[in-house]
Amino acid sequence: xxxxxxxxxxxxxxxxxxxxxxxxxxxxxxxxxxxxxxxxxxxxxxxxxxxxxxxxxxxxxxxxxxxxxxxxxxxxxxxxxxxxxxxxxxxxxxxxxxxxxxxxxxxxxxxxxxxxxxxxxxxxxxxxxxxxxxxxxxxxxxxxxxxxxxxxxxxxxxxxxxxxxxxxxxxxxxxxxxxxxxxxxxxxxxxxxxxxxxxxxxxxxxxxxxxxxxxxxxxxxxxxxxxxxxxxxxxxxxxxxxxxxxxxxxxxxxxxxxxxxxxxxxxxxxxxxxxxxxxxxxxxxxxxxxxxxx
Amino acid sequence: xxxxxxxxxxxxxxxxxxxxxxxxxxxxxxxxxxxxxxxxxxxxxxxxxxxxxxxxxxxxxxxxxxxxxxxxxxxxxxxxxxxxxxxxxxxxxxxxxxxxxxxxxxxxxxxxxxxxxxxxxxxxxxxxxxxxxxxxxxxxxxxxxxxxxxxxxxxxxxxxxxxxxxxxxxxxxxxxxxxxxxxxxxxxxxxxxxxxxxxxxxxxxxxxxxxxxxxxxxxxxxxxxxxxxxxxxxxxxxxxxxxxxxxxxxxxxxxxxxxxxxxxxxxxx
Numbered sequence: 001x002x003x004x005x006x007x008x009x010x011x012x013x014x015x016x017x018x019x020x021x022x023x024x025x026x027x028x029x030x031x032x033x034x035x036x037x038x039x040x041x042x043x044x045x046x047x048x049x050x051x052x053x054x055x056x057x058x059x060x061x062x063x064x065x066x067x068x069x070x071x072x073x074x075x076x077x078x079x080x081x082x083x084x085x086x087x088x089x090x091x092x093x094x095x096x097x098x099x100x101x102x103x104x105x106x107x108x109x110x111x112x113x114x115x116x117x118x119x120x121x122x123x124x125x126x127x128x129x130x131x132x133x134x135x136x137x138x139x140x141x142x143x144x145x146x147x148x149x150x151x152x153x154x155x156x157x158x159x160x161x162x163x164x165x166x167x168x169x170x171x172x173x174x175x176x177x178x179x180x181x182x183x184x185x186x187x188x189x190x191x192x193x194x195x196x197x198x199x200x201x202x203x204x205x206x207x208x209x210x211x212x213x214x215x216x217x218x219x220x221x222x223x224x225x226x227x228x229x230x231x232x233x234x235x236x237x238x239x240x241x242x243x244x245x246x247x248x249x250x251x252x253x254x255x256x257x258x259x260x261x262x263x264x265x266x267x268x269x270x271x272x273x274x275x276x277x278x279x280x281x282x283x284x285x286x287x288x289x290x291x292x293x294x
Numbered sequence: 295x296x297x298x299x300x301x302x303x304x305x306x307x308x309x310x311x312x313x314x315x316x317x318x319x320x321x322x323x324x325x326x327x328x329x330x331x332x333x334x335x336x337x338x339x340x341x342x343x344x345x346x347x348x349x350x351x352x353x354x355x356x357x358x359x360x361x362x363x364x365x366x367x368x369x370x371x372x373x374x375x376x377x378x379x380x381x382x383x384x385x386x387x388x389x390x391x392x393x394x395x396x397x398x399x400x401x402x403x404x405x406x407x408x409x410x411x412x413x414x415x416x417x418x419x420x421x422x423x424x425x426x427x428x429x430x431x432x433x434x435x436x437x438x439x440x441x442x443x444x445x446x447x448x449x450x451x452x453x454x455x456x457x458x459x460x461x462x463x464x465x466x467x468x469x470x471x472x473x474x475x476x477x478x479x480x481x482x483x484x485x486x487x488x489x490x491x492x493x494x495x496x497x498x499x500x501x502x503x504x505x506x507x508x509x510x511x512x513x514x515x516x517x518x519x520x521x522x523x524x525x526x527x528x529x530x531x532x533x534x535x536x537x538x539x540x541x542x543x544x545x546x547x548x549x550x551x552x553x554x555x556x557x558x559x560x561x562x563x
Contacts, residue, residue, distance in 0.1 A: 015382075015467075016382045016386050016388070018378075019378035019379060019381055019382045020378070020379050020382050020383075020394070022374075022375045022378065022379070023375050023376060023378075023379035023398070023438055023442060024379070024394065024397075026375055026434065026435075026438050027397055027398060027401065027435075027438065027439070030413065030431060030432075030434070030435045031400070031401050031409060031413075031435050032397075033416065034409065034412040034413040034415070034416040035409060035412055037412060037415070037416050038411065038412025038415060038416075039412075041412075041415065086307070089304070090304055090307065090308065093300065093301060093304040094304065099305070104308060104312065106550065107312045107315055107316075108311075108312075109546075110315060110319070110546075111315060113492050113496055113542055113546050114319075114496060114539060114542055115496030115497070115498055115513055115542070116498055117498055117513050117516050117517050117520075117535075118322070118513075118516075118535050118538060118539055119318065121322060121516075121520065121531070121532065121535050122318030122319060122321055122322045122535075123318055125318075125321040125322060125325055125528075125532070126314075126317050126318045126321040130332060130333045131321065132317055132321060132335070133317070135333075135335055139335075162314075162315070162318075165311070194297070216403055219403065219404070219405060220405055222405065223405030223406070223407040223408055223499075225407050225499060226498055226499075226502075226517065230517075230520065242407040245407070245411050246407075246411070246503075249411055249414070249415070250503075255415045255418075258411055258415070259411065259412055259415060261411075262408060262409075262411040262412055265407075265408055266404075266408050266409075269404070269405070269408065
C-alpha cells in the first residue's frame with residue numbers, strides 16, 4: 001500500500017480569509033472583471049446585434065489599423081534589445097559594487113519617479129533642433145545642420161530608452177550581484193579568461209533573469225502611449241497600437257472596437273511572453289546539458 | 295590594462311546617461327524662467343512671470359488640491375487593503391498561495407494602457423468615469439499589489455515568536471496587533487506609503503484615461519495643456535512641469551531616507 005502523500009498543513013483559516021478578501025476582491029472586480037467585460041464587449045460590435053467578430057475583421061482589413069502592430073513591434077523590439085544589451089554590460093561590469101553607487105542609482109531612478117510626461121517635455125527641449133544637444137554639437141563643429149531627434153521615430157525610442165534603461169539596469173544589477181561570487185572565483189582559479197568566465201559561467205546563470213527582464217521591458221515598451229504622442233508623429237510613423245485603441249475609445253466613442261484593439265494588444269504581448277518562456281526553457285536546458293557534457 | 299579600459303568605458307556611459315538626465319531636467323527648469331529663448335545656449339533675460347501665469351491660467355490651485363486628495367486617498371486605501379493581505383501572504387502557507395501571488399503580480403507587469411482601456415470602459419459604464427472616485431479606483435489597481443509586495447518582506451522580518459510570546463502572556467489578537475505588530479511595522483508602512491505616493495503622483499495612463507474636467511491630476515493637466523499647445527507659451531508649460539518636478543523630487547528626497555533606491559524596481563526572484 002502506498003503511503004498517503006505528506007500534505008503540508010494548510011493554514012487557511014477564517015482570519016486568513018478575512019484578511020485576504022478585500023485585496024482579492026479588489027483585484028477580481030477591478031482587474032479580472034474589466035478584462036472579461038472588455039473581451040465580451042469586443043465581441044458585441046456597436047453596428048450589429050448579437051455576437052460577431054466584426055471588430056476584429058475590420059481591424060485586420062484596415063491597413064491604417066493593423067499597421068499599428070508592425071509600428072509598435074518595430075518600436076518595442078529594437079528598444080528592448082538595446083536597453084537589455086547596455087543594461088547587461090553595465091550591470092555585469094558593476095556587479096561588485098561601484099564608485100558613488102548610491103548617487104548613481106539615485107540619478108537612475110529619477111526618470112522612473114518623474115514619469116513619462118516630464119521626461120518627454122525635457123527631451124523635446126533638450127534634444128530639439130534648437131536644444132542644448134544640437135547646439136553643443138554645432139558649437140564643437142561636428143555637424144552643420146541640427147540632428148532631427150524629436151517628432152519622429154528616434155524621439156520615441158529615446159524616450160522609451162530613458163524610461164526603460166534604469167528599470168532594466170537596476171533589475172539586472174540586483175540579479176547579477178546575487179550570484180555566488182565563488183563560482184566566478186573557481187573559474188578564474190581554473191584558468192578561465194574573463195571572457196570565458198562571462199560566456200561559460202556567468203551568462204548561463206544570468207540567462208533566466210535576462211529572459212524575465214527582456215519580457216518585462218518588451219511588454220512595457222509595447223504599450224508605449226504618451227511618448228509616442230508627444231515625441232513622435234501620432235498620426236503617422238509612430239502611431240502605436242495604444243494610440244489606435246485610445247482614439248477608438250475617446251475620439252470615436254466606439255468602446256466595443258476599442259476593447260477589440262485592447263484585446264489584440266494584450267494578445268501580442270502574451271505572444272511575445274510565450275516566445276520568451278519557450279526560449280528560456282531551451283536556454284536553461286542547453287546550459288545544464290553543457291555542464292553535464294564536460 | 296584591458297580591464298581598466300573596460301571599466302572606464304562603463305563609467306563614461308553612466309556619466310553620459312547621468313549628464314543627459316541632468317540636461318533634460320535643467321533644460322525644463324531654465325526654460326521655465328526664460329523671458330524668450332530661441333537658439334541660444336541660455337535665454338537673454340530671465341523672469342518668474344511664467345509661474346504666476348501658469349498658476350492662474352492652468353488653475354493650479356485646484357489641480358494641486360485634486361492631486362493631493364487623490365494621492366492621499368490612494369495611499370490610505372492601498373495600505374488598508376494591502377496590509378492584512380500582506381500579513382497572510384507572508385505568514386501563512388496554503389494551496390492557492392502561488393496563484394494569489396501571480397494574480398497580485400499581474401497588474402504590476404501588464405502595462406496600464408492594456409488593462410486601462412477595459413477598466414475605463416467598465417468604470418464609465420457605472421458612471422464613475424471622469425470623477426475623482428473613478429481615478430482613485432483605477433489608480434488603486436496597481437497600487438494595492440505594490441503595497442502588498444512592499445509590505446511582505448517587512449512582515450517576514452518580524453519573528454513569529456514575538457506574536458506567540460504576546461499570545462502566551464495573555465494578549466488578545468487585537469492587542470498583539472496593536473502593541474506588537476503595528477509598532478514593528480511602522481517602517482514598512484512608511485516605505486510602502488511613500489512608494490505608493492510617488493507612483494500615484496507620477497501615474498499617467500490610468501489617471502489620464504479616467505480624468506474628467508474636475509478630476510485631472512497634475513501630470514494629466516500638464517499633458518492636456520501641452521496639447522492645447524500653440525496658444526500656451528512653452529515657458530508656462532515648463533513652469534508647470536517644474537512645479538510638478540519639485541513636488542516629486544521633494545517626495546523622493548524624503549523617500550530616500552527610508553527606502554533603498556533599488557526597492558523602487560522589481561526584484562527578479
